[in-house]
Amino acid sequence: MSETLRARLYHVVLWIVSLIFFSPVAWIILSSFKTRSDILATPPKLIFTPTLDNYVDLFVNNRGFLLQLGNSIILSVTAVVIAVFVSFLAAFCFSRFKPKGTDFLMFLLLSIRMLPGPAVILPVYLMYVAFGWKDNHLAMILFYAMFSIPFSVWILKGFLDGVSTRFDETGRVNGGSWLHIIFRVVLPQVKPGLIAAFIFNIIFVWNEFLFNFIIGGVSTQNIPYALAVGAYSDGGLNWTFISALTSIYILPPVLFIYFFQKYLLVGMTFGTVRGEV
Amino acid sequence: MHAVEFLSVSKAFRGKTALDQVTLSVGEGSFTVVCGPPKAGKSVLFRLLVGLEQTDGGQILLAGRDITHAPPSERNIGYVPQSFALYPHMSVYDNIAYPLNLSGAPREEIARKVDATAGMLSITHLMKKTPDQLSGGEKQRVAVARGLMKDAKVFVLDDPLVGLDYKLRERLMDELKQLCEELKTTFLYATSDSLEALTLAQSIVVLEKGRIVEHAPAIDLYLQPQHVRSLDIVGFPRANIVDVPTRSGTVSVAGFAFRLPQDVKAPAVILGIRPEHVTVGRTEGRSGRVAIVEHLGSEIVLYADCDGTQLTSAYPASNVTAPAIDSTVTVSLRPEDVMVFDRDTGRFLGRCTPAAQA
Numbered sequence: 001m002s003e004t005l006r007a008r009l010y011h012v013v014l015w016i017v018s019l020i021f022f023s024p025v026a027w028i029i030l031s032s033f034k035t036r037s038d039i040l041a042t043p044p045k046l047i048f049t050p051t052l053d054n055y056v057d058l059f060v061n062n063r064g065f066l067l068q069l070g071n072s073i074i075l076s077v078t079a080v081v082i083a084v085f086v087s088f089l090a091a092f093c094f095s096r097f098k099p100k101g102t103d104f105l106m107f108l109l110l111s112i113r114m115l116p117g118p119a120v121i122l123p124v125y126l127m128y129v130a131f132g133w134k135d136n137h138l139a140m141i142l143f144y145a146m147f148s149i150p151f152s153v154w155i156l157k158g159f160l161d162g163v164s165t166r167f168d169e170t171g172r173v174n175g176g177s178w179l180h181i182i183f184r185v186v187l188p189q190v191k192p193g194l195i196a197a198f199i200f201n202i203i204f205v206w207n208e209f210l211f212n213f214i215i216g217g218v219s220t221q222n223i224p225y226a227l228a229v230g231a232y233s234d235g236g237l238n239w240t241f242i243s244a245l246t247s248i249y250i251l252p253p254v255l256f257i258y259f260f261q262k263y264l265l266v267g268m269t270f271g272t273v274r275g276e277v
Numbered sequence: 278m279h280a281v282e283f284l285s286v287s288k289a290f291r292g293k294t295a296l297d298q299v300t301l302s303v304g305e306g307s308f309t310v311v312c313g314p315p316k317a318g319k320s321v322l323f324r325l326l327v328g329l330e331q332t333d334g335g336q337i338l339l340a341g342r343d344i345t346h347a348p349p350s351e352r353n354i355g356y357v358p359q360s361f362a363l364y365p366h367m368s369v370y371d372n373i374a375y376p377l378n379l380s381g382a383p384r385e386e387i388a389r390k391v392d393a394t395a396g397m398l399s400i401t402h403l404m405k406k407t408p409d410q411l412s413g414g415e416k417q418r419v420a421v422a423r424g425l426m427k428d429a430k431v432f433v434l435d436d437p438l439v440g441l442d443y444k445l446r447e448r449l450m451d452e453l454k455q456l457c458e459e460l461k462t463t464f465l466y467a468t469s470d471s472l473e474a475l476t477l478a479q480s481i482v483v484l485e486k487g488r489i490v491e492h493a494p495a496i497d498l499y500l501q502p503q504h505v506r507s508l509d510i511v512g513f514p515r516a517n518i519v520d521v522p523t524r525s526g527t528v529s530v531a532g533f534a535f536r537l538p539q540d541v542k543a544p545a546v547i548l549g550i551r552p553e554h555v556t557v558g559r560t561e562g563r564s565g566r567v568a569i570v571e572h573l574g575s576e577i578v579l580y581a582d583c584d585g586t587q588l589t590s591a592y593p594a595s596n597v598t599a600p601a602i603d604s605t606v607t608v609s610l611r612p613e614d615v616m617v618f619d620r621d622t623g624r625f626l627g628r629c630t631p632a633a634q635a
Contacts (some may be wrong), residue, residue, distance in 0.1 A: 166362035174376040175350035188366040
């Protein structure tokens with residue numbers, strides 16, 4: 001088999017696999033432009049008259065939607081920005097000052113991520129109730145930031161280890177303070193790591209349902225919450241609501257990943273393969 | 278006043294001694310090269326001076342001021358590290374201007390100084406590039422330019438030419454020498470290459486295993502080393518160093534017999550002979566078998582087995598054909614070229630005299 005033929009065959013297989021994986025997404029997006037009867041029609045309708053009714057319904061008639069969308073954006077962006085900032089400083093400390101037991105501490109940090117959410121939900125719930133933090137934006141942000149920090153520290157430490165300490169030293173010899181070195185010398189060199197950490201965590205917080213449902217409340221509800229609660233609100237599965245909401249819901253992460261996918265790949269290697277980003 | 282003084286400075290890492298009671302004074306405006314094998318402690322000495330490491334004991338003085346515990350920012354020393362450490366996110370211009378930007382100098386002054394230094398190092402055309410677009414030699418020159426940007430009284434260059442190709446090193450050495458003369462400031466330079474040391478230095482400090490072996494003007498140190506390790510470390514090709522027993526005030530090496538300096542009574546001594554003092558091809562001398570021949574273009578380096586001792590000889594290649602391996606050559610030595618060192622302390626004891634005069 002010639003090289004070109006083989007390459008073409010690979011491409012065909014890749015396209016087929018990609019289309020199979022993409023088909024549920026395509027189905028939900030198409031459904032969002034269908035009427036309820038078109039969605040439920042058997043056999044499924046590929047040719048139909050598109051309608052924007054579902055979106056109008058969502059934006060105009062569903063009073064909670066804008067609050068939920070706003071919450072999703074505010075909670076995820078704020079929590080992840082805080083988490084990445086704190087993690088960067090922590091990772092800098094681990095990477096440069098190497099406190100005793102760094103390896104063990106790094107393991108402990110990651111082990112927090114190994115814990116399944118339901119295992120901690122009860123103590124967290126009781127704590128939040130006791131503090132009076134339930135249904136509070138700041139408290140939710142703090143929780144998500146706390147949950148995002150361990151993984152971010154891991155990613156960023158890998159990146160920071162890749163930045164030679166010689167750079168720090170040059171800064172120090174020339175009169176730079178530690179803050180100058182952290183933010184002016186080192187930070188610009190780990191930008192890919194910061195973006196990778198940001199993307200990984202924002203995907204987590206953006207999709208988070210359990211904690212929002214339990215320790216959040218009416219004022220902090222996000223879109224996963226809305227999806228879970230609203231899907232059955234009509235007596236049966238409300239497919240028009242689900243499809244329209246999901247289509248809007250997946251848009252920000254899809255755009256984000258499309259534009260920053262190279263950082264995502266770099267992040268998966270924990271900074272060990274830095275490449276040209 | 279001395280520009281830099283180390284007073285009994287010691288440093289150990291995890292119990293392993295890096296510097297042991299180092300005492301060294303560097304004259305103002307001098308170009309001093311610290312020469313020694315890898316891991317001798319050269320970089321540690323410089324890192325202590327610029328403040329990147331803290332001493333375990335002793336004092337460091339900069340123009341008479343105690344800076345032992347001063348933070349690096351208060352020392353005002355220009356530093357070119359062994360690795361280039363050019364910031365990849367900055368242009369060449371910003372890299373060079375970095376020390377001045379940090380000190381808050383006015384923009385015009387920065388531009389003027391960067392232009393002047395870049396012109397001196399012939400890197401003006403690189404200003405808008407980023408470090409990843411530069412060759413090794415260009416990176417090195419940018420690093421040197423950045424190191425020289427400060428209005429410092431002392432510049433410390435930690436083996437800045439290591440790893441560069443020979444031609445480039447030679448050119449940069451000339452540039453550095455010229456620069457030192459223009460700036461009239463104190464330069465401290467570390468290298469493990471003795472040719473580099475001899476080319477650049479006004480004075481050479483030989484450092485080995487964290488101790489200073491010898492500190493002397495470069496040419497004196499080459500012609501008359503006071504320690505056998507200085508003889509071994511400084512000079513290329515390596516000097517002939519032979520451990521020999523003495524017999525009633527005389528020694529014999531490679532079939533030659535010499536008289537020792539009068540006051541040497543030790544049962545054994547170390548003899549040192551520079552390769553250029555081992556002459557090959559004269560009519561008088563001992564015959565030796567050629568083991569290895571290295572033709573360096575302008576010079577021939579020959580290793581000959583003479584009476585069980587291998588002697589290295591270096592001589593100009595002009596109009597001479599290099600002898601073949603395994604051929605027999607006549608090797609001769611002058612007694613006054615044979616240096617005698619104490620076997621225990623390594624100290625220089627004197628030079629040999631002809632045995633026949635005894």
